[in-house]
Amino acid sequence: xxxxxxxxxxxxxxxxxxxxxxxxxxxxxxxxxxxxxxxxxxxxxxxxxxxxxxxxxxxxxxxxxxxxxxxxxxxxxxxxxxxxxxxxxxxxxxxxxxxxxxxxxxxxxxxxxxxxxxxxxxxxxxxxxxxxxxxxx
Amino acid sequence: xxxxxxxxxxxxxxxxxxxxxxxxxxxxxxxxxxxxxxxxxxxxxxxxxxxxxxxxxxxxxxxxxxxxxxxxxxxxxxxxxxxxxxxxxxxxxxxxxxxxxxxxxxxxxxxxxxxxxxxxxxxxxxxxxxxxxxxxxxxxxxxxxxxxxxxxxxxxxxxxxxxxxxxxxxxxxxxxxxxxxxxxxxxxxxxxxxxxxxxxxxxxxxxxxxxxxxxxxxxxxxxxxxxxxxxxxxxxxxxxxxxxxxxxxxxxxxxxxxxxxxxxxxxxxxxxxxxxxxxxxxxxxxxxxxxxxxxxxxxxxxxxxxxxxxxxxxxxxxxxxxxxxxxxxxxxxxxxxxxxxxxxxxxxxxxxxxxxxxxxxxxxxxxxxxxxxxxxxxxxxxxxxxxxxxxxxxxxxxxxxxxxxxxxxxxxxxxxxxxxxxxxxxxxxxxxxxxxxxxxxxxxxxxxxxxxxxxxxxxxxxxxxxxxxxxxxxxxxxxxxxxxxxxxxxxxxxxxxxxxxxxxxxxxxxxxxxxxxxxxxxxxxxxxxxxxxxxxxxxxxxxxxxxxxxxxxxxxxxxxxxxxxxxxxxxxxxxxxxxxxxxxxxxxxxxxxxxxxxxxxxxxxxxxxxxxxxxxxxxxxxxxxxxxxxxxxxxxxxxxxxxxxxxxxxxxxxxxxxxxxxxxxxxxxxxxxxxxxxxxxxxxxxxxxxxxxxxxxxxxxxxxxxxxxxxxxxxxxxxxxxxxxxxxxxxxxxxxxxxxxxxxxxxxxxxxxxxxxxxxxxxxxxxxxxxxxxxxxxxxxxxxxxxxxxxxxxxxxxxxxxxxxxxxxxxxxxxxxxxxxxxx
Numbered sequence: 001x002x003x004x005x006x007x008x009x010x011x012x013x014x015x016x017x018x019x020x021x022x023x024x025x026x027x028x029x030x031x032x033x034x035x036x037x038x039x040x041x042x043x044x045x046x047x048x049x050x051x052x053x054x055x056x057x058x059x060x061x062x063x064x065x066x067x068x069x070x071x072x073x074x075x076x077x078x079x080x081x082x083x084x085x086x087x088x089x090x091x092x093x094x095x096x097x098x099x100x101x102x103x104x105x106x107x108x109x110x111x112x113x114x115x116x117x118x119x120x121x122x123x124x125x126x127x128x129x130x131x132x133x134x135x136x137x
Numbered sequence: 138x139x140x141x142x143x144x145x146x147x148x149x150x151x152x153x154x155x156x157x158x159x160x161x162x163x164x165x166x167x168x169x170x171x172x173x174x175x176x177x178x179x180x181x182x183x184x185x186x187x188x189x190x191x192x193x194x195x196x197x198x199x200x201x202x203x204x205x206x207x208x209x210x211x212x213x214x215x216x217x218x219x220x221x222x223x224x225x226x227x228x229x230x231x232x233x234x235x236x237x238x239x240x241x242x243x244x245x246x247x248x249x250x251x252x253x254x255x256x257x258x259x260x261x262x263x264x265x266x267x268x269x270x271x272x273x274x275x276x277x278x279x280x281x282x283x284x285x286x287x288x289x290x291x292x293x294x295x296x297x298x299x300x301x302x303x304x305x306x307x308x309x310x311x312x313x314x315x316x317x318x319x320x321x322x323x324x325x326x327x328x329x330x331x332x333x334x335x336x337x338x339x340x341x342x343x344x345x346x347x348x349x350x351x352x353x354x355x356x357x358x359x360x361x362x363x364x365x366x367x368x369x370x371x372x373x374x375x376x377x378x379x380x381x382x383x384x385x386x387x388x389x390x391x392x393x394x395x396x397x398x399x400x401x402x403x404x405x406x407x408x409x410x411x412x413x414x415x416x417x418x419x420x421x422x423x424x425x426x427x428x429x430x431x432x433x434x435x436x437x438x439x440x441x442x443x444x445x446x447x448x449x450x451x452x453x454x455x456x457x458x459x460x461x462x463x464x465x466x467x468x469x470x471x472x473x474x475x476x477x478x479x480x481x482x483x484x485x486x487x488x489x490x491x492x493x494x495x496x497x498x499x500x501x502x503x504x505x506x507x508x509x510x511x512x513x514x515x516x517x518x519x520x521x522x523x524x525x526x527x528x529x530x531x532x533x534x535x536x537x538x539x540x541x542x543x544x545x546x547x548x549x550x551x552x553x554x555x556x557x558x559x560x561x562x563x564x565x566x567x568x569x570x571x572x573x574x575x576x577x578x579x580x581x582x583x584x585x586x587x588x589x590x591x592x593x594x595x596x597x598x599x600x601x602x603x604x605x606x607x608x609x610x611x612x613x614x615x616x617x618x619x620x621x622x623x624x625x626x627x628x629x630x631x632x633x634x635x636x637x638x639x640x641x642x643x644x645x646x647x648x649x650x651x652x653x654x655x656x657x658x659x660x661x662x663x664x665x666x667x668x669x670x671x672x673x674x675x676x677x678x679x680x681x682x683x684x685x686x687x688x689x690x691x692x693x694x695x696x697x698x699x700x701x702x703x704x705x706x707x708x709x710x711x712x713x714x715x716x717x718x719x720x721x722x723x724x725x726x727x728x729x730x731x732x733x734x735x736x737x738x739x740x741x742x743x744x745x746x747x748x749x750x751x752x753x754x755x756x757x758x759x760x761x762x763x764x765x766x767x768x769x770x771x772x773x774x775x776x777x778x779x780x781x782x783x784x785x786x787x788x789x790x791x792x793x794x795x796x797x798x799x800x801x802x803x804x805x806x807x808x809x810x811x812x813x814x815x816x817x818x819x820x821x822x823x824x825x826x827x828x829x830x831x832x833x834x835x836x837x838x839x840x841x842x843x844x845x846x847x848x849x850x851x852x853x854x855x856x857x858x859x860x861x862x863x864x865x866x867x868x869x870x871x872x873x874x875x876x877x878x879x880x881x882x883x884x885x886x887x888x889x890x891x892x893x894x895x896x897x898x899x900x901x902x903x904x905x906x907x908x909x910x911x912x913x914x915x916x917x918x919x920x921x922x923x924x925x926x927x928x929x930x931x932x933x934x935x936x937x938x939x940x941x942x943x944x945x946x947x948x949x950x951x952x953x954x955x956x957x958x959x960x961x
Contacts, residue, residue: 002530007542015549018584022557025574044572059805063926064722084724084804084926087785098575109575 027098033074035101045097045106047072049089057085070095070106077101081108088113147311149337150223158212158307165205165256166293169285172198176279180382192275196267199282203260209253209292210244213306217243222340225313226250226306232345242355243346245363248479249306252291254359258367259285266371273391276378277371284370287505300497310340348753348776348786354413362410362433365403366471369436371395372443373468373513376461380516385524389460393447396464397953400440401946407433408942415935417788422701422930423938424694426581428483431558432474438551439467442544448680449537452604456541458524463548465513470555472506482561534609536602543595550588554581579641582698586648589691593655596684597623597662600670615669616662623661627654638699649699656695659688679955683948689941696934704736704799705929724804727758729923737763742925743770753788756803756925760792773802773927797933805926818901818914825909832917833896834867841911853883859905861913867896877902877913890914 028034030043049055053069053076066081066089079097086092092113099108175195182188213226217240222228230243230250244250263281267274294305311332316322322339324330372392379388410430415423424430443463446456477483480499531538557580564571574580601607601616631650638646663684671678705725727733727742743757755774761767769792776786789802821829823838844858852858858880865873875891879902890901901914 003533004531004538004541008545011542011545011549015553018553019556022574022580023571025576025580026560027572027574029570029572042575059726059807059926060728060924062722063724063726063805082722084722084928087805 031074032070032072032077035106036075036077039101039103042098042100045070045077045095045099047077047095047097049092049095050076051090055085055090059084070097077106078104079106079108081111083111086111086113146334147223147332147337148335150309151219151221152223154212154216154221155224155307155309158209158216159305161205161208161212162289162293162305162307165202165209166286166289168198168202168205169282169289171195172202173279173282173286176275176282180275180279180378188275195275195278195282199260199263199267199278202282202285203264206253206256206260209306210257213250213253214240214244216307220343222343223310223337225308225310225315228310228315228340228343230344230346232343234342235346235351238353238356239346239351242350242352242359245359246346246350246355247306249292249304251359251363252288252303253306254363255367256285256288258364259288259370262368262371270391273375273378273388276382277374280374280377281370284374284509287509290501290505302497302501311336352413352417352788354409354417358406358409358413361402362406365399365406365437366433366475368395368399368402369440369468369471372399372440372464376464377513377516380461380513380520383520383523385520386457389447389450389457392460392464393444393451394953394956396440396443396447397949397956399467400437400444401949401953403433403437403440404949405942405946407437408939412939415932416791422698422932423935426554426578428558429478431554432470432477435551435555435558436467436470436474438547438554439463439470442548442551443467445540445544445547449540453527453531453535453537454525455527455531455537456544458521458526459541459544461517461524463544465510465517469506469510469514470551472502472509473555476502476506477558477562482565532606534602534607534612536599536604536607539595539599539602543592543599546588546591546595550585553584557581579645583641583645583648586645586652586695589652589695590648590655593652593659593688593691596687597655597659600663600666600681600684619662619665619669620658622665623658624654626661627657630657634696634700636696636699646699649695653692653695653699656688656691660685660692663688675951676955679948679950679952681948682951683945686941686944686946686948689937689944691941693934693936693938693941697932697938700933702931703928704738704931705801705927706736724926724928726924726926729925735929739763745925758790758801758925758927760799771799771801775803775806777806791932795936797931798935799929799931801927801929803925804928807924818899818903818916820903820912820914822906823911823913829913829915831896831898831915833869834865836863836865836900838863838911838913841905841909843905847882852880855881856883857881859902859911861902861905861911863900863913865893865896865898871896875900879903879905 027042027044029046030038032045032047035043035045047070050069050071056067057065063084064082066083066085068079068081069076070079071077079099081099089111094113096112097106097108098110098112099106101107172195175191175198179188179191179195182191215221216224216227217231220227220231220233226247226249227243230246231240235243245254259281263278263285266277266281270277291303292306293303294308295302310316316332316336318328320326320328322332322336324333372395375388375392375395379385379392407430410433411423414425440463443460446460446463449456450460480502482499531541557577560571560573563569598616601612631653634653636646636649636653638649663681667673667675667678667681667685671681675682703723705723725733725735727740729742729744732739732741739761741759741761743759745754745756753774753776755772758771758773760769760771771790771792773790774788785803785806787803789800791798791800823829825838825840828835828837839862842860842862844860847856847858849856858878860876860878862874862876865875867873873893873896875893877891877900878889880887880889888901888903890899892899897917899916901916902911903914904912906912
């Protein structure tokens with residue numbers, strides 16, 4: 001076996017190890033009942049903002065504290081987010097909440113909001129990467 | 138009479154540019170196909186005269202193609218420039234208010250414009266190859282012309298077997314479907330009726346350019362990036378030509394300068410995007426391992442691998458197979474990244490939003506990918522055994538051995554990145570629903586810190602090795618001193634630099650330290666090699682210069698990210714302390730006019746200004762260093778509810794120092810609606826010395842003064858003016874003096890309230906009673922409180938990164954010039 005083959009094997013093994021680690025650390029897209037069923041586990045919670053429930057946020061008191069209720073067809077959960085309220089949060093249609101459920105609360109690390117006219121708003125907000133803007137309809 | 142309806146004339150439309158545009162689009166489609174066919178014939182023709190004729194014909198077609206693309210460009214620009222909103226593209230991507238410099242930006246904001254830009258660069262590169270390509274012209278240009286044809290299909294918008302092929306940039310607004318549901322524009326306000334003949338008079342302005350794209354980077358970043366994208370076709374075409382014409386060895390030499398060129402253009406293009414993100418977008422940095430970024434980084438990594446294997450081949454005859462593979466793959470990954478970023482498959486994983494063009498686009502781009510690269514890979518497999526290689530093993534002391542390892546590491550790092558980025562593709566293919574991990578950035582970082590270590594060390598010492606084998610004593614003699622200097626420099630920097638990256642594990646921090654030391658090693662050894670190895674002859678020093686630059690890039694990344702600090706840490710909130718166990722957040726609220734404590738600064742949100750030229754609002758944030766008292770003003774800006782869209786789009790502002798940047802952007806602002814005052818005054822009866830409590834403190838009435846001898850022209854006869862000075866003691870420890878006034882002028886009572894912004898307090902003298910008491914109105918209101926929430930970072934040594942990029946590009950360019958000269 002040549003030296004280069006050994007190196008090749010080592011590097012490929014490292015790459016495979018990395019990919020396996022990656023697959024192990026991946027999370028899941030879940031509904032509320034599934035997220036609640038696995039407390040402490042990082043998930044991508046797909047839900048809606050419960051607009052009937054109060055949204056607790058006062059930037060003057062603490063800009064890094066947002067509490068609201070998320071709901072979907074399987075239930076609802078109180079969500080805490082230690083960051084600024086996303087700009088179009090209150091009018092959002094769908095939310096992707098990245099975080100974990102613990103002690104009766106969903107501790108959210110990151111929120112992605114989807115607006116009713118999903119594409120259009122994202123584009124108007126400048127989130128579209130140049131060159132990818134859609135043209136027709 | 139349906140015929141007449143179809144012939145309905147609309148007033149105010151300019152149809153000629155569009156018709157010309159359609160013509161050139163069809164011409165470009167036909168010409169590029171004809172050019173690739175004619176070049177194909179020329180390449181396969183053994184008879185000299187026949188070959189010459191085919192080549193002449195092919196050139197004619199390619200020039201027709203170039204003329205078409207430039208004409209399409211010019212016409213589309215004319216349409217945008219003249220605000221011909223009867224065209225969907227102009228309506229969609231521009232408006233009248235747009236400054237001239239952004240007209241180009243609207244051009245490539247859209248899918249079609251960016252494909253045209255790509256095509257345009259293919260044309261320019263093609264002309265260069267026609268002029269200097271010699272024997273390679275026919276086979277290489279046949280590949281490039283075919284790529285041109287594939288790109289041309291992206292903008293045809295022709296229906297083909299019920300399938301719309303691409304989208305046409307010259308489509309009219311009324312044909313695009315956006316007006317179909319606008320009753321006001323239709324006859325009798327009925328959307329089932331045709332449009333009114335004068336519908337265009339109601340379309341007064343376009344949608345305008347995406348607000349965040351109104352930035353000078355948007356004008357220059359896409360052309361450079363697309364030059365990088367487009368140029369990868371050249372090494373690809375040379376490799377294909379080599380395989381096809383069975384010139385398995387000869388293609389390497391002309392391909393090398395092109396690969397260098399491609400790496401420089403793509404690298405600069407990518408880093409311009411990074412600079413843009415850093416400077417103007419609120420992603421909080423220059424690199425986020427976002428799929429869009431990854432997708433263009435991967436081809437670059439493979440291009441760099443290709444450069445190194447081509448160099449190895451040139452000097453030793455080894456690594457030719459790898460050179461083929463890398464040249465084919467870098468173009469493959471350019472197309473794959475186009476697929477990833479434009480079909481909407483990435484969905485939720487990117488900070489960028491993507492468009493779903495629908496299934497036809499999906500299939501189209503996959504076909505494009507397959508039809509261009511599949512034959513090449515098949516040829517590669519068929520010819521693999523006949524590609525020259527050297528059986529004998531490389532010496533451990535040879536330069537090529539270590540260079541090859543470096544190339545492999547780059548290549549595999551590219552594969553890992555694209556593998557992780559392709560997770561949504563995996564989900565789509567296998568129907569799984571796997572989401573990205575919690576700490577995706579950390580995953581990328583922790584892998585690449587090792588890639589950085591390996592690559593830095595390899596680039597540091599391998600220049601000191603000679604091809605085919607090096608005498609040990611020679612090597613140590615030359616490299617000893619620079620290694621020692623690097624070790625000392627690294628030790629000093631690590632000791633005094635305090636790179637304490639505690640966000641992740643201690644092991645990760647140690648890796649960062651090692652990587653810092655290794656990149657310093659790469660910088661110093663390569664710099665000294667320019668003198669000790671090359672005797673200072675810069676002409677030959679392209680490689681070393683590029684390595685120095687790359688070492689600086691690594692060092693800049695490691696330090697700026699490792700020492701990046703959020704300085705807007707909100708430890709207390711303003712009024713309410715955080716509950717126990719709560720992490721301090723990263724956003725800080727600044728109430729207008731109120732000095733806040735932030736790390737080594739006092740900062741104040743002074744005012745905001747509605748910019749007269751554009752719709753953005755600038756916020757004046759004054760920073761004052763606590764120690765020195767030095768002040769500076771930062772003006773981050775935001776588009777607030779621009780274009781009728783709710784929300785905030787923020788652009789940061791930064792203060793640049795030699796060692797670091799202070800970087801701030803707005804994360805939220807007070808709701809303008811809530812600024813409407815709804816609170817009521819509460820009236821209290823007070824005597825001198827009385828105390829009145831409010832929610833955040835108390836106030837004491839100091840005196841009741843009456844002023845006489847008032848100017849008669851203002852107050853009339855018998856005018857009076859009462860003043861009620863108050864002292865206010867806030868819970869925060871601050872004290873304030875206010876003086877509400879009550880005047881009786883010309884028979885009318887006028888009250889002049891006083892305000893303390895910081896306390897949300899308005900006091901109003903409502904009545905002065907005869908018994909030396911007053912009626913004081915007190916209002917506590919959020920309405921008077923205007924605030925912004927900011928996020929601020931400190932990026933240390935970011936200049937190393939930008940400088941490094943520049944030096945790398947210069948180094949690659951030196952090499953390129955050198956390699957082109959060697960040709961003659």
